[in-house]
Amino acid sequence: MRNTRGRPGRLVSASQDGHDYEAWVPDPLPPTVDFDSEMATRLADAAGSLGELAGTGRNLANPHLLLQPFLRREAVLSSRIEGTQATIADLYAFEAAQMPLPGLGSDTQVANGDGDVREVLNYVDALNRGLAVVADEYPVTLRLLEDLHRDLMRNVRGRDRRPGEFRSTQNIIGPTGATLESATYIPPPVVQMQDALRDLETYIRDDTSTLHRLVRLGLIHYQFEAIHPFNDGNGRVGRLLISLLLVYWKLLPIPLLYLSAYFETHRGEYYDRLRGVTERGEWREWIMFFLLGVAEQAVDAAQRAKRLQDLRQELQDRAYAAKAPAGAVALAGRLVEQPVVTIRSAEQVLGVSYHNARRQIHRLVDIGILQPFPHRGQRELYVAREVLDAVGE
Numbered sequence: 001m002r003n004t005r006g007r008p009g010r011l012v013s014a015s016q017d018g019h020d021y022e023a024w025v026p027d028p029l030p031p032t033v034d035f036d037s038e039m040a041t042r043l044a045d046a047a048g049s050l051g052e053l054a055g056t057g058r059n060l061a062n063p064h065l066l067l068q069p070f071l072r073r074e075a076v077l078s079s080r081i082e083g084t085q086a087t088i089a090d091l092y093a094f095e096a097a098q099m100p101l102p103g104l105g106s107d108t109q110v111a112n113g114d115g116d117v118r119e120v121l122n123y124v125d126a127l128n129r130g131l132a133v134v135a136d137e138y139p140v141t142l143r144l145l146e147d148l149h150r151d152l153m154r155n156v157r158g159r160d161r162r163p164g165e166f167r168s169t170q171n172i173i174g175p176t177g178a179t180l181e182s183a184t185y186i187p188p189p190v191v192q193m194q195d196a197l198r199d200l201e202t203y204i205r206d207d208t209s210t211l212h213r214l215v216r217l218g219l220i221h222y223q224f225e226a227i228h229p230f231n232d233g234n235g236r237v238g239r240l241l242i243s244l245l246l247v248y249w250k251l252l253p254i255p256l257l258y259l260s261a262y263f264e265t266h267r268g269e270y271y272d273r274l275r276g277v278t279e280r281g282e283w284r285e286w287i288m289f290f291l292l293g294v295a296e297q298a299v300d301a302a303q304r305a306k307r308l309q310d311l312r313q314e315l316q317d318r319a320y321a322a323k324a325p326a327g328a329v330a331l332a333g334r335l336v337e338q339p340v341v342t343i344r345s346a347e348q349v350l351g352v353s354y355h356n357a358r359r360q361i362h363r364l365v366d367i368g369i370l371q372p373f374p375h376r377g378q379r380e381l382y383v384a385r386e387v388l389d390a391v392g393e
Contacts, residue, residue, distance in 0.1 A: 224238045339387035
């Protein structure tokens with residue numbers, strides 16, 4: 001075993017298929033973190049920005065209307081870090097065009113869609129599942145992580161790599177085609193992985209820690225990625241875990257903060273900081289980076305929430321001022337939640353006939369609130385581009 005002095009873990013010797021190698025096993029959390037004045041200031045900034053966002057969330061008149069665009073933006077960006085190319089417009093268009101028809105289940109429709117968009121849609125489903133669990137104040141457990149992973153891998157690439165199950169063999173991190181000899185990082189072997197997961201679950205549920213929960217959140221994210229317990233999808237599950245713990249620990253009343261935009265923008269530094277912890281024990285640098293992301297994204301989320309709330313009212317006011325029918329005004333108010341619509345979806349939202357829904361959509365097109373959305377499917381799609389721009393990527 002090579003010297004690992006100063007590093008938060010140990011290297012263990014292992015063998016697989018006749019190949020000997022060394023794998024990294026992180027120490028149980030928490031590490032010793034010496035806070036200096038700069039770190040204390042960074043934590044105060046992050047906690048303050050998050051507190052302001054929490055206040056925004058509590059004051060929203062209809063939070064559900066804003067949760068869906070925030071959640072979908074996170075799904076697109078988190079999946080993009082893993083290599084998907086789908087956009088927020090692709091996701092909304094796919095959902096609108098794939099609305100289940102009478103007698104057909106949603107699984108039948110989704111299975112025929114584009115692969116990248118299905119991966120993003122799976123992320124939406126997994127996040128919704130997790131949020132429903134923590135909303136009922138059930139704890140975040142290893143079983144929940146397996147359930148989330150199963151949702152993520154449903155009918156997409158990786159579906160043949162034990163979805164919903166922790167790995168039973170060694171995995172590696174490295175460029176395409178990397179081997180045990182050329183890997184950039186080798187996570188814990190299976191036995192040590194299982195021990196590390198149990199320790200992580202214990203730490204997540206530990207109510208006695210004196211560390212600020214935002215700092216704990218950064219530690220937990222590193223630890224999960226270092227353990228790398230699944231054959232595929234570890235990054236997405238790790239980012240899901242951040243969102244769930246923010247709500248479970250009541251740091252936010254509703255899930256408005258997501259860090260994938262920050263990690264995507266600073267992707268190189270993100271990986272460098274994680275690697276710095278493993279290779280040099282640089283907890284301080286990682287925590288500073290993580291807290292800056294919390295602060296920046298909290299400010300962005302508060303501004304984006306206000307813009308979407310104002311835009312919802314603006315769209316309704318424009319429809320009303322144009323003397324649009326009540327149905328068109330009501331539909332304008334739902335575009336923040338569902339900015340790509342079909343006549344069939346408008347029919348269901350408004351509770352009117354197909355022909356009535358068609359008239360309401362065409363009135364919003366005349367006003368300029370909706371525009372036809374070109375796509376390959378058979379259904380006509382209409383998009384509120386102002387909403388897509390406000391959701392942003």
